[in-house]
Amino acid sequence: EYKVPETPNATGGPGLAWKIFTGVKEKTGEPRSVWYFDKKYLEKVKKPDQEKMIEVLKRDFSNLARLRHPLLLQVSKPLQDVGSALVVETEPIFASLANVLKNYKNLDKVPPALSKFHLEELEVKLGIIQLCEALVFAHSSAQMTHLNINPESIFLTADGTWKLGAFNWAQFSAYKENGDQLFAYPEQDLTELIPTRPIIDYVAPEAVFLNRFDSAADMFSLGCVVFELFTGAPMLQCRGNAISYKRQMQQLYPLSLDKIPTTLQTPLEQLLVVDPSKRLSAASFLQSEFFSDLTIRVLHYISHILEKDDRSKADFFKGLLTALPQFELPVIERKILPVLLAELTKNPILVPFLLPCIFSIIEMIGTQPDRYGKAFFQSKIFPALLPLFTIKEPIQIALLLLQRVDLLVKGLDEKSVNEHIAALFCFALDHDSLDLKLAALKVGPPIFSAFNYDRLKNAILPRLEAILSSATVNSAVRVGCLSCFSRMIPLFSRTIVEEQLLPIILRSSAVDRTAAVQMATAGVCDVISKKFGEEITAIKLLPLIIPTAVEPTLTKQQFDTFHEIVSSMLERIATSRRKILDEQQKLREKDEAQKKMEDFDRFHKFSQQLESPDVTLRTQQAAAAAGTPSNPRPSIAAVSTPPVDARKADSFAELMENAEKRSRTAARDSQPSIVDMGFSSPATAPSASAAATFSDPF
Helix, strand or coil, X not given: CEECCCCCCEXXXXXHCXXXXXXXXXXXXXXXXXXXXXXXXXXXXXXXXXXXXHHHHHHHHHHHCCCCCCCECCEEEEEEECCCEEEEEECCEEEEHHHHCCCCCCCCCCCHHHHCCCCXXXXXXXXXXXXXXXXXXXXXXXXXXXXXXXXXXXXXXXCCCEEECCCCCCECCCCECCCCCCCCCCCCCXXXXXXXXXXXXXXXXXXXXXXXXXXXHHHHHHHHHHHHHHHCCCCCCCCCCHHHHHHHHHHHCCCXXXXXXXXXXXXXXXXXXXXXXXXXXHHHHHCCHHHCCHHHHHHHHHHCHHHCCHHHHHHHHHXXXXXXXXXXXXXXXXXXXXXXXXXXXXXXXXXXXXXXXXXXXXXXXXXXXXXXXXXXXXXXXXXXHHHHHHCCCCHHHHHHHHHCHHHHHHHCCHXXXXXXXXXXXXXXXXXXXXXXXXXXXXXXXXXXXXXXXXXXXXXXXHHHHHHHHCCCCCHHHHHHHHHHHHHXXXXXXXXXXXXXXXXXXXXXXXXXCCHHHXXXXXXXXXXXXXXXXXXXXXXXXXXXHHHHHHCCCCCHHHHHHHHHHHHHHHXXXXXXXXXXXXXXXXXXXXXXXXXXXXXXXXXXXXXXXXXXXXXXXXXXXXXXXXXXXXXXXXXXCCCCCCCCCHHHCCCHHHHHHHHHHHHHHHHHHHCCXXXXXXXXXXXXXXXXXXXXXXHCCC
16 A cells, blocks of 8 residues: 555554555555554563553544644554454654654664754744744643653654644543542553553643643643653653652752753743643743744744635745845755745745745855765755746746756756756747747856756857847847857868858848947957957957947947957967967078088088098008009198188088099199109000099099
């Protein structure tokens, strides 16, 4: 029948004997809590005591079934005895107050949500108010005394509401005295698995000793719970022993209330007074100064919001916007936000009043990303906002969403942004409303980076182009479109900018010569110039915007701004060109230096060949064969021809010319004269050896 976790999420009732599983009904999906008591729990208890304890458990729900009040635990399906266990179905329960106060008895495994749960003081205040209201109903309308008010009988629902349950010993008679004793306490410690009488630590003294009780007994019990909530420990700890109870009561007064808030101390003393006639009633206790601050009034109104009409709610939500900063975030999360989201989905008339409050809360939770991250926003808040994206009228809803679309983008994943936020943006651009268009164009530029390329190019860009192409469009809208272009240009290629955007910008500038449009055009051109460089700036952008310099509608401030834009574009061109020209000059100088080094290397190698030992030896051999003196002529380095510094030569041609001169000089000096060779006249033919010398001067 139910889809519930394997282990209970809470325990409650007398001795925390009930294991509470919170889940959903299989057929309807409605959230429910299933209370389960396994009779094996009492195996070690004597049979008569077993029956008495089971009867105590059953009595609770039989009494609750006869009562109807929003602050009493709601039984949705009567208790069933299935032989081996007792089962009952109630509204969804988060935990008992005992569990919240770290009493985890009978919990197989403590759920993380419960172990981390902490009550804020404001929630405690509201919880006490809700308990008092439940008691006002029980005492006045139902004419009932509860007699079992303690942390085991108080339950917190999923939305944080405190509900009164465990009516195991409730009496419908307002007063009882000298009759049959309702319950008696032994003079030794009790060790019952399931109490067969109320926990003595929270019972009024007249009920313990005089068997007398009325509504005042419940107020004493409430005082004990309030004391424990603020001090962290029970006021009495008697282990079911009447003697111990009497002794501790005698030592209790005067009460030590140092840990109790100042404005609560006097009312609490009036609850815990021994004389029941002097105790405050539930209604009187609610009038205490402790419950009169603004935050409590807000939470009290929210807890009764179902009883209010739309006009009252609208006024309340207007005031709530200014009161929200006074609340702690856990209180907002558990008490305020669920109510606002519920109203949002069921009452469209109130949406304009609800959305500012919800966006304020989103902004507040953004300050604590560790606790309230994207997952919290996407699972708890956005599902309630999503239906609003399909509401076309009134346009105020779309306007409110657009005004805080930055908060939505931060909380959503990429897919949701491109699906829902982009659709909202396109809807606004297509709408005839000038306010809606301007709102979209204002918020668009900062969020364009969140859209994917296809969405920008195929959905948003065509709409902006259509608006700009219109000759009748409002100048403010035209400026907004140009501002959007400025943000989109860095995302597009040069081809799209040159072929699609620039022609439209040119037509828009020609149609609307107002100063605002011309300045916006100059701004777009400046962005294009920064993105795509000096060529497009010089050829297409400057010719487009230069005429604005003589536009008579420009103010001095606008002209100065325009002058700065144009100057920066020109400086951008100059800087780029200088850089290119400098690089070209460096390349030329590098090439020339490289060429000179290559020439020098060639000359150096040639010189080494001329002065090598092989050349000198062959010259000497030729001289010896001709009978010349043994002393060779000076080497090429010592000839009278002045050496040429190759490094100072102007060209390779000059180097080669000097080398040839030196070669001819060396060859001439190495040849023997005609006299040395023994010829008496030029007509005499040279010898074969001399001929050989002439054929190879080296």
